[in-house]
Amino acid sequence: xxxxxxxxxxxxxKIGQSMTLQCTQDMNHNYMYWYRxxxxxxxxxxxxxxxxxxxxxxxxxxxxxxxxxxxxxxPLRLELAAPSxxxxxxxxxTLYSNQPQHFxxxxxxxxx
Amino acid sequence: GIQVEQSPPDLIxxxxxxxxxxxxxxxxxxxxxxxxxxxxxxxxxxxxxxxGTKQNGRLSATTVATERYSLLYISSSQTTDSGVYFCAGHxxxxxxxxxxxxxxxxxxxx
Numbered sequence: 001x002x003x004x005x006x007x008x009x010x011x012x013x014k015i016g017q018s019m020t021l022q023c024t025q026d027m028n029h030n031y032m033y034w035y036r037x038x039x040x041x042x043x044x045x046x047x048x049x050x051x052x053x054x055x056x057x058x059x060x061x062x063x064x065x066x067x068x069x070x071x072x073x074x075p076l077r078l079e080l081a082a083p084s085x086x087x088x089x090x091x092x093x094t095l096y097s098n099q100p101q102h103f104x105x106x107x108x109x110x111x112x
Numbered sequence: 113g114i115q116v117e118q119s120p121p122d123l124i125x126x127x128x129x130x131x132x133x134x135x136x137x138x139x140x141x142x143x144x145x146x147x148x149x150x151x152x153x154x155x156x157x158x159x160x161x162x163x164g165t166k167q168n169g170r171l172s173a174t175t176v177a178t179e180r181y182s183l184l185y186i187s188s189s190q191t192t193d194s195g196v197y198f199c200a201g202h203x204x205x206x207x208x209x210x211x212x213x214x215x216x217x218x219x220x221x222x
Contacts, residue, residue, distance in 0.1 A: 031208050042116075042198055042212030050207060058209060088153060097208030098143055100160040106153055 002026050006091050006104035013081045013111050021076040021107050023091030031094045032074040033101065034058075034066065036087040043090060049074055050097070081111045114140050114203050118213035125189050125220050133184040133216045135199035141211065142202045144175045144182045149196040149215070158184070158197075189220045 007022045025032065030051050035043035035058075045058030049068040063085055065077040074093075078085060088108050092101040115138040125131055135144065146158040159166050159173040161182065166173055170189075175182040186193055196217050200210040 033209070035210075035212075040214075042200070042214050043210070044212070045209050048207060048209060056207070090155065092210075094208055097206050098202070099208075100145060100157050101208065101210060102157070103147075103155040106155075108153070 004091055004093055004102050004104035006107050008107060009105065010108045011110070013109065015081060015083065015111060017081050018077070018079050019081070021078070021089055021109070023074045023076065023104060024072050025093040025102070026072065027093065027095070027102065028071060029093035029095045030071070031097055032068065033092045034074070034076045035090045035092065036060065037090065038087050046076065083111045085109065086111045114138055114211045116141060116199060116201055116211050116213040118199060118216050120216060121214065122217045123219070125218065127189060127191060127220055127222050129189050130185070130187045131189060131218070133186070133197055135182040135184070135213055137180050137182070137201050139180055140204050142204070144199060144201050145210070146173055146182070146184050147198045147200065149198065151195055191220045191222055194218055194220045
């Protein structure tokens with residue numbers, strides 16, 4: 001049971017490039033979330049999904065897009081990367097909204 | 113808006129000492145969770161504690177929802193306890209969106 005798997009673990013992008021951060025969970029969880037963590041700060045919610053085909057914005061969605069075509073996968077897309085998007089990105093999932101969330105190990109992203 | 117505040121922001125302990133970390137939250141926050149972020153950046157779920165008290169080895173947590181606070185107790189601290197401790201709660205919606213505090217950075221010295 002792998003839990004929540006994020007790829008890649010590290011990535012350096014140039015300003016204006018695009019990329020997709022992958023997140024997969026094998027627990028058949030309904031709810032999935034993307035958070036970002038800036039240095040010395042707590043996590044902030046970017047986007048979330050309550051089930052396949054349903055996504056919605058969180059607190060800091062600008063510059064990102066998501067899709068949820070399957071229960072297992074919840075990719076995060078960065079278009080036109082900017083230095084302000086340098087951060088550590090965490091994906092999480094849970095079966096029900098009032099249950100603990102399980103986190104992946106994070107993707108450390110630098111935009112130069 | 114929803115507020116989650118943690119104290120102290122930083123804490124330095126000698127190995128073997130005990131400590132208490134505090135999390136204050138607004139009345140619209142439910143379902144408190146405590147996390148430990150280790151020096152490698154991994155987030156470890158310590159407790160899911162909407163109310164009451166739970167214990168797991170040297171760690172225990174108490175949430176008093178009516179008074180809008182939660183406490184994390186670390187007894188006989190070890191160097192492996194070092195890292196950042198976060199509390200987080202859900203808002204009033206049923207979407208499970210977590211609101212995180214700013215964290216308490218703990219350093220345990222040998």
